[in-house]
Amino acid sequence: MHADEAAADRSPKAAGHTPQAPTDGNRGAHATAAFAGLATEPGVAKPDPILVVDNVVRRFGGLTAVDVEHVEIQRGSITALIGPNGAGKTTFFNQLTGFDSADAGQWTFNGRRINGLAAHKIARIGMVRTFQLTKALSKLTVLENMRLGAQKQIGESFLRALIPSLWRDQEDEITQRAEELLTRFKLDAKRGDFAGSLSGGQRKLLEMARALMVGPELVMLDEPMAGVNPALTQSLLGHVKDLREQGMTVLFVEHDMDMVRDISDWVVVMAQGQVIAEGPPGTIMSDTRVVDAYLGAHHDTPLSAEEEERQLAEAEAELEAKAAQEPGPDSPETDATAQEGAGR
Ligand SMILES: Nc1ncnc2c1ncn2[C@@H]1O[C@H](COP(=O)(O)OP(=O)(O)OP(=O)(O)O)[C@@H](O)[C@H]1O
DSSP, rough: EEEOHHHHHHTTTTTTTOOOOOOSSSHHHHHHHHHHOOOTTOOOOOOSSSEEEHHHHHEEEEEEEEEEEEEEEEETEEEEEOOOOTSSHHHHHHTTTTOOOOEEEEEEETTOOOTTTHHHHHHTTTTTESSSOOOTTSSHHHHEEEHHHHHHOOOOOHHHOHHHHHHHHHHHHHHHHHHHHHTTTTTTTTTTGGGGSOOHHHHHHHHHHHHGGGSSSSEEEEEEETTOOOOHHHHHOOOOOOOHHOEEEEEEEOOOOOHHHOOSSSSEEEEEEEEEEOOOHHHTTOOHHHHHHHHTTTTOOOOOOOHHHHHHHHHHHHHHHHHHHHHOSHHHHHHHHHHHHHTT
């Protein structure tokens, strides 16, 4: 069996779930169409959500880092999760993927409740994530990192331990899949290098490739562009779009608004732990709630030309009045000050 197929067999798709993604190679257009006509309000229901989140709360002492009432992530789409620093995006990712325990809330993946499940179990059923700071193990080679990604996420089965041939077959499959992914991400030439020798961007690629080892349905990327040099930016963007083309759903946290505008079908905005807005990228970027959340202030509407003129004239008059009160350059006071300064 082809390694890709093997991985797919482990996914919930093989367990009977049938995603409604089209197969005509234009999933971007289909994703956009899926959002057409939706209200751009926080918590709006999606036509075919893969992830549904309800009332998730995470507190750190007196600080409520996450307090998300309801959010749905549309299957087969690329959804961006944006918000100012400290909005709670990473903490929210940590709750959903089992890397931290929420104080309250429940969420379902493909209709199955997964709150309370351990991170590796969530990964095994098809929901994986990458980290803001890459977790590649620097003293292991690129290939070993890939293989470890699969092993950790697939886990040890009783049957596998009992039947050595089954074990070897799976080892071969894992290596084959790792090699294929490394080729796809143009890291094959680096397979024997220590992960620690890779550039920031290559590490991001390795992390993304490693996440794909389990054949996931939902890929969650935490700031995929952070620390990536411009030469690799396009390549990374291409890989993210490619995930959607292959039928996966992508949810990513990002500060780079060019990337958000370029690749996302839908944008969810968080501020102070809550979802404050949702909508298509074009609409969201001009939403005053979003602008306010980012700039942390309320803004006046732009000044009219007359008002601008009036305020300028007022400021100039004020400056002139101040200058008239101040001593001139030839005054004795100024000379004394100048001599004082020269002696220091
Ligand atoms: N382990 C922790 N202990 C205490 N406070 C924490 C912890 N993790 C996060 N926080 C706090 O929770 C809030 C949300 O942080 P979080 O990192 O989730 O925000 P973010 O939106 O991902 O920010 P950024 O865009 O800067 O990564 C912040 O005020 C942060 O200081």
